[in-house]
Amino acid sequence: xxxxxxxxxxxxxxxxxxxxxxxxxxxxxxxxxxxxxxxxxxxxxxxxxxxxxxxxxxxxxxxxxxxxxxxxxxxxxxxxxxxxxxxxxxxxxxxxxxxxxxxxxxxxxxxxxxxxxxxxxxxxxxxxxxxx
Numbered sequence: 750x751x752x753x754x755x756x757x758x759x760x761x762x763x764x765x766x767x768x769x770x771x772x773x774x775x776x777x778x779x780x781x782x783x784x785x786x787x788x789x790x791x792x793x794x795x796x797x798x799x800x801x802x803x804x805x806x807x808x809x810x811x812x813x814x815x816x817x818x819x820x821x822x823x824x825x826x827x828x829x830x831x832x833x834x835x836x837x838x839x840x841x842x843x844x845x846x847x848x849x850x851x852x853x854x855x856x857x858x859x860x861x862x863x864x865x866x867x868x869x870x871x872x873x874x875x876x877x878x879x880x881x
Contacts, residue, residue: 786862801868801870805845825851834850846867
């Protein structure tokens with residue numbers, strides 16, 4: 750039994766479609782996922798910068814850390830994101846280090862879905878005019 754060239758062409762086209770369509774969808778979803786991850790990383794960096802700016806301008810206390818966390822949450826919520834874990838604020842090396850982790854939408858399960866940004870700012874020191 751011999752196959753006609755038309756049926757061979759149809760079989761090849763079907764096999765190519767079965768193989769190619771999932772690959773095209775995978776690439777499209779990966780682009781969407783990576784774009785979302787980059788966007789969330791940018792938001793996390795902005796929130797960390799704002800939190801570090803507030804924490805570095807105040808004295809080292811639980812109150813200043815609380816105000817910085819409030820600012821981080823405000824920036825994140827205004828930009829439509831969600832915090833994956835509590836922002837970490839630590840005072841070291843005469844400065845403040847802020848780490849923000851945001852949850853990104855996950856289109857592909859095996860790619861990372863948490864965007865992280867870490868910012869360090871030196872502590873501001875205020876001097877009276879007579880001390881300058």
